[in-house]
Amino acid sequence: MSTHPLEEILHPQSIAVVGASAGIVARGFDWVSYLSESGFKGKIYPVNPKYAEIRGLKAYPSLREVPGPVDYVISVAPASAVLNILEDSAPKGVKCVHLFTARLSETGRPEAAELERAILRQAKKLGIRLIGPNCMGVYYPKEGISFNENFPRQSGSAGLAAQSGSVSNEAIRLAAQRGVYFSKAISYGNALDFNECDFLEYFAQDAETKLILMYVEGVRDGKRFFSSLSQAAATKPVIVLKGGRGESGTRATASHTASLAGSMKIWNTMVTQAGAVSAESLNELIDLAAAFYFLPPIKGLRVGVAGGAGGTTVMSADHCEEAGLDVIPLPAEIREELKAKGNPIWDWIGNPADGSIRATDDFTAGDILQMMANNQNFDLLITHINEPHHRSQGQEISAETHLKQYKLEMRTQKPLLAVIPDKPAGINDDDERIREVMSATRTKLLETSIPVYPTIERAASAARKLVEYYRRKK
Amino acid sequence: MSTHPLEEILHPQSIAVVGASAGIVARGFDWVSYLSESGFKGKIYPVNPKYAEIRGLKAYPSLREVPGPVDYVISVAPASAVLNILEDSAPKGVKCVHLFTARLSETGRPEAAELERAILRQAKKLGIRLIGPNCMGVYYPKEGISFNENFPRQSGSAGLAAQSGSVSNEAIRLAAQRGVYFSKAISYGNALDFNECDFLEYFAQDAETKLILMYVEGVRDGKRFFSSLSQAAATKPVIVLKGGRGESGTRATASHTASLAGSMKIWNTMVTQAGAVSAESLNELIDLAAAFYFLPPIKGLRVGVAGGAGGTTVMSADHCEEAGLDVIPLPAEIREELKAKGNPIWDWIGNPADGSIRATDDFTAGDILQMMANNQNFDLLITHINEPHHRSQGQEISAETHLKQYKLEMRTQKPLLAVIPDKPAGINDDDERIREVMSATRTKLLETSIPVYPTIERAASAARKLVEYYRRKK
Numbered sequence: 001m002s003t004h005p006l007e008e009i010l011h012p013q014s015i016a017v018v019g020a021s022a023g024i025v026a027r028g029f030d031w032v033s034y035l036s037e038s039g040f041k042g043k044i045y046p047v048n049p050k051y052a053e054i055r056g057l058k059a060y061p062s063l064r065e066v067p068g069p070v071d072y073v074i075s076v077a078p079a080s081a082v083l084n085i086l087e088d089s090a091p092k093g094v095k096c097v098h099l100f101t102a103r104l105s106e107t108g109r110p111e112a113a114e115l116e117r118a119i120l121r122q123a124k125k126l127g128i129r130l131i132g133p134n135c136m137g138v139y140y141p142k143e144g145i146s147f148n149e150n151f152p153r154q155s156g157s158a159g160l161a162a163q164s165g166s167v168s169n170e171a172i173r174l175a176a177q178r179g180v181y182f183s184k185a186i187s188y189g190n191a192l193d194f195n196e197c198d199f200l201e202y203f204a205q206d207a208e209t210k211l212i213l214m215y216v217e218g219v220r221d222g223k224r225f226f227s228s229l230s231q232a233a234a235t236k237p238v239i240v241l242k243g244g245r246g247e248s249g250t251r252a253t254a255s256h257t258a259s260l261a262g263s264m265k266i267w268n269t270m271v272t273q274a275g276a277v278s279a280e281s282l283n284e285l286i287d288l289a290a291a292f293y294f295l296p297p298i299k300g301l302r303v304g305v306a307g308g309a310g311g312t313t314v315m316s317a318d319h320c321e322e323a324g325l326d327v328i329p330l331p332a333e334i335r336e337e338l339k340a341k342g343n344p345i346w347d348w349i350g351n352p353a354d355g356s357i358r359a360t361d362d363f364t365a366g367d368i369l370q371m372m373a374n375n376q377n378f379d380l381l382i383t384h385i386n387e388p389h390h391r392s393q394g395q396e397i398s399a400e401t402h403l404k405q406y407k408l409e410m411r412t413q414k415p416l417l418a419v420i421p422d423k424p425a426g427i428n429d430d431d432e433r434i435r436e437v438m439s440a441t442r443t444k445l446l447e448t449s450i451p452v453y454p455t456i457e458r459a460a461s462a463a464r465k466l467v468e469y470y471r472r473k474k
Numbered sequence: 475m476s477t478h479p480l481e482e483i484l485h486p487q488s489i490a491v492v493g494a495s496a497g498i499v500a501r502g503f504d505w506v507s508y509l510s511e512s513g514f515k516g517k518i519y520p521v522n523p524k525y526a527e528i529r530g531l532k533a534y535p536s537l538r539e540v541p542g543p544v545d546y547v548i549s550v551a552p553a554s555a556v557l558n559i560l561e562d563s564a565p566k567g568v569k570c571v572h573l574f575t576a577r578l579s580e581t582g583r584p585e586a587a588e589l590e591r592a593i594l595r596q597a598k599k600l601g602i603r604l605i606g607p608n609c610m611g612v613y614y615p616k617e618g619i620s621f622n623e624n625f626p627r628q629s630g631s632a633g634l635a636a637q638s639g640s641v642s643n644e645a646i647r648l649a650a651q652r653g654v655y656f657s658k659a660i661s662y663g664n665a666l667d668f669n670e671c672d673f674l675e676y677f678a679q680d681a682e683t684k685l686i687l688m689y690v691e692g693v694r695d696g697k698r699f700f701s702s703l704s705q706a707a708a709t710k711p712v713i714v715l716k717g718g719r720g721e722s723g724t725r726a727t728a729s730h731t732a733s734l735a736g737s738m739k740i741w742n743t744m745v746t747q748a749g750a751v752s753a754e755s756l757n758e759l760i761d762l763a764a765a766f767y768f769l770p771p772i773k774g775l776r777v778g779v780a781g782g783a784g785g786t787t788v789m790s791a792d793h794c795e796e797a798g799l800d801v802i803p804l805p806a807e808i809r810e811e812l813k814a815k816g817n818p819i820w821d822w823i824g825n826p827a828d829g830s831i832r833a834t835d836d837f838t839a840g841d842i843l844q845m846m847a848n849n850q851n852f853d854l855l856i857t858h859i860n861e862p863h864h865r866s867q868g869q870e871i872s873a874e875t876h877l878k879q880y881k882l883e884m885r886t887q888k889p890l891l892a893v894i895p896d897k898p899a900g901i902n903d904d905d906e907r908i909r910e911v912m913s914a915t916r917t918k919l920l921e922t923s924i925p926v927y928p929t930i931e932r933a934a935s936a937a938r939k940l941v942e943y944y945r946r947k948k
Contacts, residue, residue, distance in 0.1 A: 107819075107821075107822045108821065108822060109821070109822075162785070163785065164784040164785025164786075164788070165784055165785075165830075166782070166783040166784035166785050166786045166830065167784065167785035167786065167789075170786065177897075177898045177901050178898070215785060217785065217788060243785050243788040243789050243792065244788050244791075244792065245792040245795075245796070246791065246792055246795035246796065246801075247795065247801075248791040248792075248794070248795050248801030248802075248803075248825070248826075251791070251803060251824060252787050252788045252790075252791045252824060252826055252828070253788050281789065281793065281929075281931060282786075282789065283929065308640070309640040310638040310639055310640035310641065311636070311637065311638025311639075311640050311641035311689060311691070311717050312638075312640045312641065312644065312756075313640075313726050314638070314691060314717040314718050314726045314727050315641075315717050315755065315756065316726075317718075317720065317722040317725070317726045318717065318718065318719040318720055318722075319755065320722070321719075321720035321721065321722050322719070322720065327720075327721075327722030328722075329722075329725065345581075347581075347582065347583070348581050348582060348583075350725060350726060351722070352722075352726055354726070356640065387899070420898065420899050420900070421899060422896035422897060422898055422899060422928070423651075423896060423897055423898075423899050424651045424652070424894065424896055424897075424916065424926070424928065425861070425894050425895060425896060425897050425909075425912045425916070426894070426909060426910075426911075426912030426913035426914070426915060426916045427651050427913065427916070435899075435900060436900075437900075438899045438900030439900035439901065440900070441900060442898065442899070442900045442901070452898070454896070454898065455755075455757065457755060
């Protein structure tokens with residue numbers, strides 16, 4: 001099996017940033033910093049005739065003056081400079097140019113589209129591959145390549161190919177909050193040379209990637225896309241989010257990455273037939289990523305729910321059912337066991353188990369969840385993780401004592417999803433300790449491979465799609 | 475017009491808490507504190523033979539020994555004590571007993587259901603009204619009546635009647651985060667005496683309430699409910715969330731507040747025919763509450779969107795369209811105006827306006843939103859509020875400078891909704907200043923009567939339901 005061309009490209013020994021700026025650049029794009037702060041171990045060459053030094057590194061007036069070979073170029077220069085950059089790249093042995101450079105075909109202007117075509121012709125002639133234009137390029141934490149100073153240094157097993165830079169940024173940030181980390185992520189913009197199919201094919205054969213996430217606005221070649229998607233989906237789960245689904249979104253797509261969108265119905269059918277999974281929003285992409293990242297295959301839809309209280313329990317049942325899960329009644333064996341143990345609410349507790357109708361303080365949601373985990377009638381479990389009480393019997397609150405009641409060790413017996421509601425940005429908890437406990441709780445859950453969802457609707461929907469995926473696989 | 479019986483009940487001069495506990499009570503229920511800390515100005519009488527003093531107040535062994543009249547009783551005592559409490563209440567002139575007391579018909583046990591019926595008979599005989607059992611009772615911030623030490627002291631114009639205590643707690647907390655405050659909220663549990671219809675009728679005639687929110691698990695009398703709902707909806711907007719929608723939710727409902735649920739389809743038709751609005755989840759209830767609380771009537775579906783970037787813009791269009799809004803192309807007049815002003819991206823910018831394709835740093839999302847506000851083709855506007863850049867040109871970040879770019883003054887010309895993504899609980903911002911800016915930003919938006927949503931899907935869906943509501947009203 002021959003190596004995919006991206007394999008060598010993604011392991012450069014030297015990167016030149018052409019059009020690099022010194023100090024705090026406009027709108028925060030500072031690739032020299034991104035590379036040095038992300039731990040890139042190869043050479044970094046800032047190129048800009050206006051500066052002698054950028055971020056402590058010698059700056060070169062042009063690519064030609066860089067000493068030694070250059071494997072990879074990041075172009076931050078204006079579109080008008082790109083043909084020259086390609087000319088200068090060839091003698092340095094550059095294998096790939098990432099064009100952050102934009103204002104090409106996505107502007108809808110004929111002269112910009114013509115320049116874009118000329119760039120492709122020139123690159124092909126010189127044997128240089130292109131990522132972009134109009135994109136953020138490569139995030140490869142293991143190699144210290146990044147396009148945002150706030151991305152995690154930690155590597156993971158998810159791969160992302162996204163046509164949009166802002167979606168890439170958001171997806172990586174949101175995924176990290178949910179414990180999902182990346183092997184590599186590529187923002188590929190106008191897809192002039194390398195396109196969605198290349199990235200799918202690359203990720204399909206990449207041993208570092210176990211799960212593929214895609215954000216696609218349009219595809220250049222529908223037949224090849226179906227084939228690449230099918231082949232990738234045969235090797236590992238692929239989740240696809242389509243941007244530009246309706247009339248206005250298609251219009252917005254045209255001015256964003258100049259892609260043509262098709263009818264959503266045809267699209268969804270195609271994705272399913274290829275064996276991949278469709279996401280309808282960025283949040284759903286991340287929800288599904290967390291499910292596939294952490295959960296084993298789930299064989300059925302019978303769910304046990306615990307940890308909410310009162311009306312929350314009632315609505316948990318509604319939301320699970322509306323997501324297509326089967327909220328079965330509490331099995332008779334569990335009732336019998338509760339009765340045998342002398343539990344006074346043996347005849348009253350159900351599924352979902354209402355956390356507020358506890359018989360005693362030492363019979364918790366975790367106990368009923370543990371019994372559900374041991375019971376063969378359940379295929380999966382969902383637990384609500386509450387904030388600790390402000391007044392917790394005067395005891396010091398800790399994540400350990402807080403989590404103890406949930407008995408999470410039983411997730412080894414049964415797939416388990418946790419629900420912790422989000423908070424509005426800029427809202428401060430009245431108690432810093434509660435925030436600390438919830439932070440430690442979240443960390444502990446993710447370390448234990450329990451995906452965390454902000455609502456039970458989203459947990460149930462992700463679980464349902466996971467079950468459907470594995471049923472189709474069979 | 476005669477006064478609604480709840481009017482007098484909700485203005486007690488004295489409240490006795492029967493079964494009150496001292497110190498930190500089990501599971502955090504401490505009504506004596508709730509009342510004193512919420513600023514209740516009348517007399518508070520703790521009643522419990524086990525204590526001489528509770529929270530600094532003299533405790534009485536029984537209701538009969540309380541000096542002077544008692545208007546309102548909160549029963550925290552076990553179910554077996556309620557008949558005696560009623561007996562003791564009559565001679566004190568008690569008008570209403572709120573039964574926090576639970577473990578009655580919701581347990582499904584015949585003897586508990588029989589006791590519940592006996593309680594009702596006794597109360598009727600003695601001329602005492604009941605709220606509950608199995609509920610949290612009354613939150614009336616203006617009168618200093620509360621059932622949670624963390625509820626806002628601030629009053630507002632939303633009224634809430636909720637069958638579930640946990641849903642009441644959540645709804646009040648979530649609403650406050652979105653700037654929605656309450657005239658009064660009532661958690662009414664098993665609805666033995668006062669039920670959903672009484673609360674609807676009360677709120678309909680209550681001058682302090684401009685908007686009614688309901689969480690209902692079941693109704694005792696369908697015909698009366700339709701009539702009460704129709705009459706209330708004729709006076710002010712009513713938003714209804716139904717818990718126990720499916721088979722399993724109905725099962726959970728039975729063990730929660732012993733209600734019988736009906737088919738959701740019939741339910742939704744009934745709610746719409748009554749002129750009210752259906753919510754499908756607690757989050758949607760709050761989303762709709764924020765829309766009706768802050769926005770004027772919106773006449774049409776044509777939306778202008780600005781402030782996102784790249785793929786976020788593309789998906790904004792998708793989500794608005796999928797919610798049923800009409801994302802019209804950027805009107806020609808705006809293009810002409812941009813062109814006349816020499817704006818170099820006049821032919822490229824669209825609706826949604828991509829915040830990343832700005833011509834110059836002083837042409838912001840706010841400028842395009844301002845032009846949309848002035849343009850008669852738009853019925854409403856949605857803006858994404860981003861976090862400030864970590865490196866903001868070296869300047870000190872403040873909410874004022876951050877918000878300036880959004881030009882929110884134009885919301886006086888056109889209804890405006892803002893989108894600020896939520897954060898996972900327990901995730902710390904890497905920059906405390908950003909959290910402060912976002913907190914001040916949120917406060918400023920809400921003070922300016924701009925509702926804030928965590929996603930554009932939810933903003934668009936709330937706006938769509940608001941438009942439909944006002945169209946039906948006509």
